Amino acid sequence: MPAPIEKLLSAPAELTDNRASKCPVVLMTRIRLARNLANHRFPGRADDSERAEIFARCRDSLATTPGLKRSFSVTMDELDEQQRQLLVERHLVSRELADSKAGAGAIINRDQSISVMVNEEDHLRIQVLRTGFQLKKAWNTIDALDSALESSLNYAFSSKLGYLTACPTNLGTGMRASAMMHLPALVIVGHMEKVVRAVNQLGMVVRGLFGEGSDASGSIFQISNQTTLGETELVIVKRLQSVLKSIVEHELNARDRLLENSPGKLPDKIGRAFGILKHGHLISSSEAMNLLSLVRLGVDLGYFPEEQRLAVDRLFIEAQPGHILHRSGRPELESEERDQLRAEKLRSEFANFTPPNYDSVGLN
Amino acid sequence: MASPLKCDLCDNQATVHLTQIVSQKVHKVDLCEACAQAKGVTDPGGFSLADLLLKASLNPEPSAASGLRCEQCGFVPEEFKKTGRFGCPACYEALTGMIDPMLENMHKGTAHVGKVPEHAMERKQLEDRLTTLETDLKGAIDAERYEDAAKFRDEISQVREEAGMAKATSI
Numbered sequence: 107m108p109a110p111i112e113k114l115l116s117a118p119a120e121l122t123d124n125r126a127s128k129c130p131v132v133l134m135t136r137i138r139l140a141r142n143l144a145n146h147r148f149p150g151r152a153d154d155s156e157r158a159e160i161f162a163r164c165r166d167s168l169a170t171t172p173g174l175k176r177s178f179s180v181t182m183d184e185l186d187e188q189q190r191q192l193l194v195e196r197h198l199v200s201r202e203l204a205d206s207k208a209g210a211g212a213i214i215n216r217d218q219s220i221s222v223m224v225n226e227e228d229h230l231r232i233q234v235l236r237t238g239f240q241l242k243k244a245w246n247t248i249d250a251l252d253s254a255l256e257s258s259l260n261y262a263f264s265s266k267l268g269y270l271t272a273c274p275t276n277l278g279t280g281m282r283a284s285a286m287m288h289l290p291a292l293v294i295v296g297h298m299e300k301v302v303r304a305v306n307q308l309g310m311v312v313r314g315l316f317g318e319g320s321d322a323s324g325s326i327f328q329i330s331n332q333t334t335l336g337e338t339e340l341v342i343v344k345r346l347q348s349v350l351k352s353i354v355e356h357e358l359n360a361r362d363r364l365l366e367n368s369p370g371k372l373p374d375k376i377g378r379a380f381g382i383l384k385h386g387h388l389i390s391s392s393e394a395m396n397l398l399s400l401v402r403l404g405v406d407l408g409y410f411p412e413e414q415r416l417a418v419d420r421l422f423i424e425a426q427p428g429h430i431l432h433r434s435g436r437p438e439l440e441s442e443e444r445d446q447l448r449a450e451k452l453r454s455e456f457a458n459f460t461p462p463n464y465d466s467v468g469l470n
Numbered sequence: 471m472a473s474p475l476k477c478d479l480c481d482n483q484a485t486v487h488l489t490q491i492v493s494q495k496v497h498k499v500d501l502c503e504a505c506a507q508a509k510g511v512t513d514p515g516g517f518s519l520a521d522l523l524l525k526a527s528l529n530p531e532p533s534a535a536s537g538l539r540c541e542q543c544g545f546v547p548e549e550f551k552k553t554g555r556f557g558c559p560a561c562y563e564a565l566t567g568m569i570d571p572m573l574e575n576m577h578k579g580t581a582h583v584g585k586v587p588e589h590a591m592e593r594k595q596l597e598d599r600l601t602t603l604e605t606d607l608k609g610a611i612d613a614e615r616y617e618d619a620a621k622f623r624d625e626i627s628q629v630r631e632e633a634g635m636a637k638a639t640s641i
Contacts (some may be wrong), residue, residue, distance in 0.1 A: 145559075148558055148559075151543060252585075253588075260589075260593060261587045261590045262590075263586070263587050264563075265586075265591075267581075269582075269587075272556055273554055274556070274576060278582045279582070333578045335577035335579060335580065336577050336578035336582075
């Protein structure tokens with residue numbers, strides 16, 4: 107394996123190692139900006155040499171941008187499928203980029219809170235990730251980064267349509283702001299459908315953990331703005347913020363109601379999840395997500411110490427298939443072997459977990 | 471007799487019709503049974519509906535799209551129907567007739583009110599100024615107003631210098 111990717115994988119990262127801003131319900135916040143260079147064809151239509159030229163130019167500009175010094179630069183063709191999968195599971199590159207041809211790559215900063223994809227659907231997809239609920243902070247970071255980058259890259263911009271993007275659904279601000287929400291109680295009481303519909307009405311979209319078309323295992327949903335043209339970035343961010351706040355409230359209310367109406371239900375689910383994680387020998391990735399989801403709920407309810415939330419969030423990523431395969435050091439694994447290794451990893455992590463204490467008072 | 475509606479995703483007859491109101495705008499999508507199944511539309515908990523509706527709004531009106539072509543990259547509207555993406559930034563100006571009606575249903579508004587990239591605007595202003603001056607220069611030469619022509623020529627080299635400086639800082 108080439109050295110840079112190994113270095114990146116072992117460095118402490120925002121999502122898996124930043125204890126400070128972990129909170130109930132909101133796993134992480136993300137904002138991305140779509141940007142293109144003037145006078146170049148969009149990546150889907152550019153030939154290999156133009157894509158290579160675009161990559162080189164963007165990489166050079168990014169390397170001198172404040173906040174991205176000493177960052178990692180990787181191209182997709184220098185990585186094998188396993189390594190690309192690891193980046194997807196860490197939310198650093200999209201599946202689309204991982205499957206892309208020549209000239210596709212990413213520039214990722216040290217703590218993996220900033221990742222700029224080059225030659226995905228647009229020339230640049232600038233992304234800022236923050237653990238917990240930090241939309242405003244993420245916006246300030248990405249706004250400054252984008253402005254700095256713009257001084258050395260000639261963006262395609264029209265005063266009428268804003269930032270010009272390959273797909274017209276991203277025109278205007280080119281911004282998609284989102285949060286990963288952990289909503290187990292809303293799923294259990296069967297209210298998710300209502301939430302999805304209400305959120306749609308407000309111009310927001312609900313997706314699974316890995317974006318368009320992915321499922322909602324672990325009761326984790328990505329909620330983001332749908333439209334990008336006709337409003338300022340701050341108006342969009344503020345509206346999303348208030349929608350997210352009200353979803354958090356609904357989730358917390360659903361938890362309270364569950365505890366009140368059937369007091370045994372949540373402790374039972376959480377206790378069983380803990381038992382399987384601690385003693386299971388074959389665990390699929392979607393089962394792992396669902397079990398970890400219940401343990402995170404247990405942390406929110408005060409059954410487990412607060413510090414263990416960080417470990418759960420880290421395991422959400424490390425229990426994914428690519429991470430299990432990488433940890434095994436083997437080129438490939440049968441699915442049963444993978445489930446066995448996943449269970450082994452989870453057993454060893456949960457051996458050190460403080461067992462649940464159902465008498466402690468929850469956060470609710 | 472009106473021809474039966476075609477599925478938005480393939481050419482089969484549409485039998486599933488969905489209407490949803492998003493941000494006070496009506497969105498409609500027509501699908502055949504197979505596509506509806508494949509997209510999880512029939513699953514009551516499915517949340518792919520919003521993405522699907524957004525994609526449906528990408529269908530250009532055939533009449534608005536005919537005969538258009540982007541001179542910069544050779545892109546024609548038929549390709550958009552296949553990929554849902556344009557060829558280059560200049561397509562937006564070349565294919566305005568097809569894009570404008572599409573935007574109405576897609577976004578909150580049809581005009582950008584957000585962030586403006588300072589440098590890109592400066593560069594654009596200089597370019598526009600240069601174009602105007604070059605036209606003026608040609609007009610002056612044609613009319614044999616040589617004093618004016620000399621003035622325009624000086625101005626052009628001055629603007630070029632400024633633009634050159636802007637370029638020098640951009641790599």
